[in-house]
Amino acid sequence: MLIRNNSEIKENQVTDYQDYQKRREFIKTAAGLGLAALSGSLIQPASAKILKSPYSTSEKLTDYEDITSYNNFYEFGTSKSDPKRYAKAMKTSPWTVSVEGHCEKPGKYNLEDLLKPLTVEERIYRFRCVEGWSMVIPWLGVPLADVIKRMKPTSRAKFVYFETLADPKQMRAIKHQILDWPYVEGLRMDEALHPLTILATGLYGKDLLNQNGAPLRLVVPWKYGFKSIKSIVKIRFVESQPMNTWRKSSQDEYGFYANVNPDVPHPRWSQRRERVIGSGFFSRKKKTRLFNGYEDQVASLYSGMDLGKNF
Amino acid sequence: MQASTFSQTRKKNTVSKRAGAKQLKTGEFYFRIVFKPLLFILLLAPALWLAWGAYQDSLGANPVEAVIRGMGDWGLRILLLTLLISPLKRLLDWPRLLRLRRMLGLFAYFYVALHLLAYVWLDQYFDWNEIWLDVVERPFITVGVLAFVLLTPLALTSTKGMMRRLGKRWKRLHRLVYPISILAVLHFWWMVKLDISEPLVYSILLALLLGERLYRNVVRQG
Ligand code: HEM
Numbered sequence: 001m002l003i004r005n006n007s008e009i010k011e012n013q014v015t016d017y018q019d020y021q022k023r024r025e026f027i028k029t030a031a032g033l034g035l036a037a038l039s040g041s042l043i044q045p046a047s048a049k050i051l052k053s054p055y056s057t058s059e060k061l062t063d064y065e066d067i068t069s070y071n072n073f074y075e076f077g078t079s080k081s082d083p084k085r086y087a088k089a090m091k092t093s094p095w096t097v098s099v100e101g102h103c104e105k106p107g108k109y110n111l112e113d114l115l116k117p118l119t120v121e122e123r124i125y126r127f128r129c130v131e132g133w134s135m136v137i138p139w140l141g142v143p144l145a146d147v148i149k150r151m152k153p154t155s156r157a158k159f160v161y162f163e164t165l166a167d168p169k170q171m172r173a174i175k176h177q178i179l180d181w182p183y184v185e186g187l188r189m190d191e192a193l194h195p196l197t198i199l200a201t202g203l204y205g206k207d208l209l210n211q212n213g214a215p216l217r218l219v220v221p222w223k224y225g226f227k228s229i230k231s232i233v234k235i236r237f238v239e240s241q242p243m244n245t246w247r248k249s250s251q252d253e254y255g256f257y258a259n260v261n262p263d264v265p266h267p268r269w270s271q272r273r274e275r276v277i278g279s280g281f282f283s284r285k286k287k288t289r290l291f292n293g294y295e296d297q298v299a300s301l302y303s304g305m306d307l308g309k310n311f
Numbered sequence: 312m313q314a315s316t317f318s319q320t321r322k323k324n325t326v327s328k329r330a331g332a333k334q335l336k337t338g339e340f341y342f343r344i345v346f347k348p349l350l351f352i353l354l355l356a357p358a359l360w361l362a363w364g365a366y367q368d369s370l371g372a373n374p375v376e377a378v379i380r381g382m383g384d385w386g387l388r389i390l391l392l393t394l395l396i397s398p399l400k401r402l403l404d405w406p407r408l409l410r411l412r413r414m415l416g417l418f419a420y421f422y423v424a425l426h427l428l429a430y431v432w433l434d435q436y437f438d439w440n441e442i443w444l445d446v447v448e449r450p451f452i453t454v455g456v457l458a459f460v461l462l463t464p465l466a467l468t469s470t471k472g473m474m475r476r477l478g479k480r481w482k483r484l485h486r487l488v489y490p491i492s493i494l495a496v497l498h499f500w501w502m503v504k505l506d507i508s509e510p511l512v513y514s515i516l517l518a519l520l521l522g523e524r525l526y527r528n529v530v531r532q533g
Pocket residue numbers: 376379380381382383384385386387390423426427430452455456457458459462495498499502
């Protein structure tokens with residue numbers, strides 16, 4: 001196991017892509033010299049060993065500062081700045097994930113045990129929030145399919161249910177019954193097994209910060225951000241479609257599928273276009289694409305479905 | 312019910328001035344030279360603050376949203392402040408306060424106009440087709456626009472000349488401020504995703520302000 005050291009903390013200030021790339025180059029050299037410990041993380045491999053992925057986009061990355069300061073994580077408050085301010089109170093190590101339901105390997109897994117045999121890879125994905133803004137984020141993570149396969153779900157497992165930690169002692173806004181905690185999300189089994197779907201453990205080459213859903217979160221890049229559930233403590237294989245939290249709060253505003261779709265408007269946000277975070281004051285919004293631009297990869301999952309009804 | 316119009320207040324003031332009370336003269340001095348300019352600067356400060364933040368790029372990850380929301384917040388706050396003037400005047404028995412109403416009302420309009428400009432320019436980039444779709448598709452934008460459209464004639468008729476020219480009709484016209492405030496608060500209600508605490512606070516304040524007037528009307532009639 002690698003241990004976090006001081007030089008890593010300084011490296012944490014790194015923000016933009018050039019620096020990130022430079023750092024990767026540096027680590028590569030360092031790794032070559034047998035200094036792999038520089039990458040200093042429990043879960044993330046030395047940067048040089050991080051696999052690049054053909055699924056990554058080459059679009060300009062959103063600044064690290066923006067990704068880690070403009071967040072929706074209502075367990076810590078409803079303002080975008082609350083998670084950064086208050087999420088430090090959440091303890092993410094040790095972290096246990098309870099795997100339940102229709103599978104052959106249920107049980108309580110240490111985060112490290114859940115991920116151990118798998119290779120963390122980099123996935124640079126577009127991230128589109130239902131509120132009409134978007135980012136490009138270099139995640140680190142593992143394909144969810146790899147984790148699921150190890151749990152050996154039975155034929156009765158048709159959906160995967162996920163749950164976020166809900167501890168009022170660590171999450172200051174839980175006491176306001178704004179949403180029905182714990183936060184719940186779900187995926188159809190074929191969506192969960194899709195190669196684009198990952199469980200993320202880091203971004204920009206570092207462990208996830210708490211405001212981004214440390215230590216383990218889902219990332220489903222063709223769906224609105226609220227599907228990408230944070231700080232997961234429970235994964236359950238179930239037979240029927242789970243009731244996800246936002247849908248429960250407002251059935252006609254949020255669906256189960258929540259696929260990014262410019263032609264299905266939300267009552268408060270037109271979904272035709274998106275504000276690209278970091279694009280500056282005087283820039284036009286970008287046209288939103290069906291399935292957030294991942295149409296070629298995922299459209300077949302929904303063939304024959306009415307996307308307006310199953311929004 | 313609104314109390315006396317601006318010109319009536321002035322008349323009263325001139326009368327009391329003629330009575331020769333020196334104290335009132337210093338009162339008038341402080342009101343004009345200190346109080347009003349100070350309030351002017353205070354009301355301008357949020358706009359300067361936002362402009363500075365925009366220039367410094369210190370408004371966070373989504374500066375366009377920060378500017379739109381900041382201007383909207385101050386537009387609504389100052390609008391409610393405008394409604395506070397006449398009850399406050401009665402409470403403090405300070406008739407001069409009424410002379411702040413026009414400045415407050417115009418500042419409310421100033422912020423709402425900037426709010427709208429920020430939306431049309433920074434958010435939508437003058438895409439009129441998209442703006443039109445927004446107005447018809449999103450209920451909170453619809454009521455926002457309605458509030459702005461109704462507020463415009465009030466701002467345009469805020470001058471003394473207009474007041475004189477319109478006479479009794481001026482008062483009737485400016486009672487539009489009540490439905491406008493309701494629309495503005497509704498605009499906020501329909502905008503929020505989940506956390507209703509802020510619009511709730513504004514609603515309570517507005518209910519108190521309108522309730523006070525209703526109560527006085529009923530008491531006076533009864
Ligand atoms: C009397 C007129 C108006 C008042 C008092 C007003 C006030 C407000 C307030 C208080 C907010 C919430 C800010 C916050 O969340 O802190 C808001 C949001 C907003 N208003 Fe207005 N508004 C008015 C008219 C308009 C008009 C005419 C438009 C555009 C056509 C508009 C567009 C918006 C938008 C787009 C937002 C939300 C921005 C976001 O989602 O981030 N408003 N307004």
